[in-house]
Amino acid sequence: MPKHKGYVEKLMTEIRSLCEKRKAVILAHNYESPEVQDVADYVGDSLELARSALKTDAEVIVFAGVSFMAEVAAILNEDKIVLHPVKEAGCPLADFMNPQIIKRFKDKYPGSPLVAYINSYVETKFHADYIVTSASAVKLISKLDADTILFGPDKNLALYVAKKTGKNIIAVPKNGHCYVHEYLISRYHIEKVKDENPTAKLLVHPEVLPENQEVADYVGSTSQMLAAIERLGGRKFLLGTEEGLAYRAKRLHPDMEIMPVNPRAICIDMKKINLLNIKRSLETLKPQVHIEKEVREKVRSILEESLRLIR
Numbered sequence: 001m002p003k004h005k006g007y008v009e010k011l012m013t014e015i016r017s018l019c020e021k022r023k024a025v026i027l028a029h030n031y032e033s034p035e036v037q038d039v040a041d042y043v044g045d046s047l048e049l050a051r052s053a054l055k056t057d058a059e060v061i062v063f064a065g066v067s068f069m070a071e072v073a074a075i076l077n078e079d080k081i082v083l084h085p086v087k088e089a090g091c092p093l094a095d096f097m098n099p100q101i102i103k104r105f106k107d108k109y110p111g112s113p114l115v116a117y118i119n120s121y122v123e124t125k126f127h128a129d130y131i132v133t134s135a136s137a138v139k140l141i142s143k144l145d146a147d148t149i150l151f152g153p154d155k156n157l158a159l160y161v162a163k164k165t166g167k168n169i170i171a172v173p174k175n176g177h178c179y180v181h182e183y184l185i186s187r188y189h190i191e192k193v194k195d196e197n198p199t200a201k202l203l204v205h206p207e208v209l210p211e212n213q214e215v216a217d218y219v220g221s222t223s224q225m226l227a228a229i230e231r232l233g234g235r236k237f238l239l240g241t242e243e244g245l246a247y248r249a250k251r252l253h254p255d256m257e258i259m260p261v262n263p264r265a266i267c268i269d270m271k272k273i274n275l276l277n278i279k280r281s282l283e284t285l286k287p288q289v290h291i292e293k294e295v296r297e298k299v300r301s302i303l304e305e306s307l308r309l310i311r
């Protein structure tokens with residue numbers, strides 16, 4: 001038993017009683033650390049958490065994830081306090097797309113809709129026509145009445161959507177990528193873990209490079225991977241995404257052998273959230289996420305229309 005177990009349990013009890021006092025819920029992304037997932041009310045991917053944020057009747061939402069996710073929770077819940085325990089926990093992929101880059105592409109492809117991946121900041125989403133997650137991108141884009149679509153900021157997800165929909169998907173910008181999925185789920189990591197586990201099924205996220213998607217048994221978002229584990233059959237699975245998902249998958253399927261392709265595929269920003277800063281945030285009700293009214297209203301209507309299209 002780890003020496004710090006008692007300390008972690010004490011912090012978790014304190015957090016749960018603060019949640020009661022503040023009428024708060026904790027939403028945690030699948031990539032959060034085990035103790036953050038364990039203390040949360042809901043654990044899921046961006047789409048599931050956006051939906052949980054819409055449904056909750058709590059007065060306070062603590063968002064254990066990166067800042068674009070906390071922004072979405074704040075946009076969908078203007079009447080609630082949304083706390084993001086570490087406001088510097090951002091997403092290096094989201095940094096690839098900004099309003100200036102969008103303008104350049106819109107000028108070059110007039111009339112083509114811009115679909116923003118949810119992994120983008122609110123200033124960027126403000127200029128989008130639709131907003132998708134990796135779980136909803138193919139479904140939504142298939143429904144659009146346009147053959148050329150601007151999509152960003154992840155170039156690998158753009159290629160995946162192009163393959164699945166047969167549409168001309170222009171990556172905005174050309175080189176947007178997530179360092180965790182592009183470099184830490186590499187062919188080297190995949191071949192090594194496959195050699196060690198030849199009977200295991202390989203599931204990867206569409207943010208990995210296309211050539212690594214090709215060798216997988218399944219490609220999908222984190223929630224889709226969790227669902228696919230039951231469908232694919234077998235007892236051993238390798239998850240080609242941030243290592244945190246393996247903990248969630250093992251909790252859901254304790255009878256199966258599930259491991260990350262690379263246990264060092266760690267998103268530093270996701271892991272900036274911990275029990276101590278969640279507790280401090282609940283005590284002080286800071287830092288809160290505030291979005292300017294005009295931006296909030298426009299992005300909310302884009303999000304709602306996008307969610308309606310994939311229902």
Ligand code: SF4
Pocket residue numbers: 031066090091092093094119178179180181242267268269270
């Ligand atoms: S795993 Fe990649 S896409 Fe997800 S938050 Fe971290 S840097 Fe961004």
